[in-house]
Amino acid sequence: MVNSTDVDISKLKTSPYFPTNSVLYMSDSRTSFDGSRLTNASDLGSGLTIVSENPMYVQGDYNTVNKQPAALMGDAVTFLSNSWDDAKSSQSISNRVASNTTVNASIMTGNTESTSSNYNGGLENLPRFLEKWSGKDFVFKGSLVNLWNSQQATADWSYGTYYTAPNRKWSYDVDLDDPANHPPETPTIQVFQRTGWKQESLEHVSTTEGEVVTQ
Numbered sequence: 001m002v003n004s005t006d007v008d009i010s011k012l013k014t015s016p017y018f019p020t021n022s023v024l025y026m027s028d029s030r031t032s033f034d035g036s037r038l039t040n041a042s043d044l045g046s047g048l049t050i051v052s053e054n055p056m057y058v059q060g061d062y063n064t065v066n067k068q069p070a071a072l073m074g075d076a077v078t079f080l081s082n083s084w085d086d087a088k089s090s091q092s093i094s095n096r097v098a099s100n101t102t103v104n105a106s107i108m109t110g111n112t113e114s115t116s117s118n119y120n121g122g123l124e125n126l127p128r129f130l131e132k133w134s135g136k137d138f139v140f141k142g143s144l145v146n147l148w149n150s151q152q153a154t155a156d157w158s159y160g161t162y163y164t165a166p167n168r169k170w171s172y173d174v175d176l177d178d179p180a181n182h183p184p185e186t187p188t189i190q191v192f193q194r195t196g197w198k199q200e201s202l203e204h205v206s207t208t209e210g211e212v213v214t215q
Contacts (some may be wrong), residue, residue, distance in 0.1 A: 001033070002033055002034070002035045002057075003028070003030060003031040003034045003035065003091075004034075004035050004036070004037045004054070005026065005028050005034070005035070005036050005037070006037045006038075006039055007024070007036065007037070007038050007039070007050075008039050008040050009038055009039065009040055009041035009043075009044060009048075010040040010041070011040075011096075013043075013044060013045035013046070013048075014045070015018070019154075021184060021185065022046060022047050022048050022049060022170070022184035022185075023048075023049045023050075023051065023163070023184050024049070024051070025049045025051050025052070025054075026050070026051070026052040026053075026054065027052065027053050027054065028054055031110075032053050033055075033082070033152065035052075035054050035055040035056065035057055036050075036052045036054055036055075036056050036057070036102070037056075037058075037059060037076070037080075037189070038050065038056070038057070038058050038059065038062070038072075038106050039059045039060065039134075040063065041058070041059075041060065041061070041062045041063065042060065042063070042064045042065050043062040043063075043065035043066060044063050044066075044068045045068070045071065045181060046068055046071055046107065046160065047068045047069040047184050048069075048070055048071075048183070048184065049050075049071040049073070049183045049185055049186070050070065050071070050072055050073070050074075050182045052073070052074040052075070053072040053075060053108065053151075053152075053205075054072075054074065054075055054152060055073030055074060055075050055076040055077075055078065055150075055152055055153040056072060056075070056076070056078070056109075057077075057078045057079075057080055057133070058077065058079050058080065058103065059080040060080070060081070060082045060084070060101065061082060061083050061102050061107055062102075062103040062104065062105055062158065063103065063104040064102050064103075064104060065179075067104050068176075069181050069182055069183040069184065069185035070099070070105040070106065070110075070142075070183055071105060071106040071107070071108065071184075071186065072105050072106070072107050072109070072134070073107075073108040073109065073177070074110075074150055074151045074152050075109070075110050075153055075212065076109055076110055076111075076128055076129060076150045076152070076153035077107055077109045078098065078128040078129065078130060078153055079101065079103060079127055079128070079129060079138065080130060080131065080165045081098035081099050081100075081101040081131055081133070081136070081138075082100070082101050082193045083097060083099040083130065084096075084098075085100055085130075089130075092162065093131070093132050093160075093161070093164070094132065095160065096130065096131040096132055097131065097132045097168065098129075098131035098132060098133040098136045098138075099134055099136060100137045100138075101136075101137075101138055101139070101142075102138075102139040102140075102141075103138075103139070103140050103142070104140075104141045104173065105142045106142045106143045106144055106145070106173075106183055106186075107126075107142060107144050108144065108145040108146075108147060108149030108165060108175065109126065109127075109129065109145075109146060109150075110140070110147075110148045110149055110151065110181070111126055111146050111149060111150060111157060112149065112150060112154060112155075112157060113149055116171070118156045118157070119157065120156075120157050121157035123146070124165075124168060125157060125159075125165075126144055126146055127188040128163075128166055129152075129162075129163035129165070129166070130162055130163055131163055131190070132163065132164050133163060133164055133165055133166035133167075134164045134165070134166075135167070136166050136167065137166060137167045137169050138166035138167070138169070138170075139169045140168070140169070140170040141170075141171050141172075141173045142172075142173045142174060142176075143173065143176060144214065194206065
């Protein structure tokens with residue numbers, strides 16, 4: 001069971017608590033397994049980056065109305081469809097049937113390790129699910145970044161017990177090619193790369209007009 005701190009984005013975006021730098025930080029350590037959940041987030045209102053040291057759950061369409069620069073960063077990121085029902089969360093997967101859901105965001109999250117005895121599911125399972133998605137579309141447009149191993153959501157990947165895969169209609173968001181469209185406070189790195197090194201000989205020659213040229 002997850003002790004979830006829910007954030008209703010539709011209320012946050014019009015409240016005085018909306019972060020002035022458009023970055024929302026979340027952290028909870030009250031129980032053995034804490035998480036953050038984002039709801040009613042189809043319209044963010046403006047660019048928004050949400051960061052949590054805990055596992056993050058995103059319920060329903062995300063950033064689909066007037067798409068804004070958006071990022072989700074968490075120990076693990078799980079997507080719950082528009083049909084998610086808390087009352088069925090502990091029931092069998094056959095009772096947790098997903099519906100088509102769309103997300104537009106850049107994701108930075110953790111994963112588990114692949115070992116000789118256990119596969120971590122690969123990039124296609126980096127976004128996590130908890131429903132029967134068979135025949136349903138999960139439309140994702142953005143970017144996926146995996147920089148670390150999860151510290152809290154660390155159970156081995158298991159297919160079929162907790163979810164079945166959606167139709168993955170995923171694509172990179174070409175808007176991200178323009179830095180002006182990056183989510184708020186996006187980490188940036190400058191890299192200097194030496195691509196060549198050579199020695200050139202320069203010779204000074206006087207011309208009949210008294211000018212000096214370089215060859």
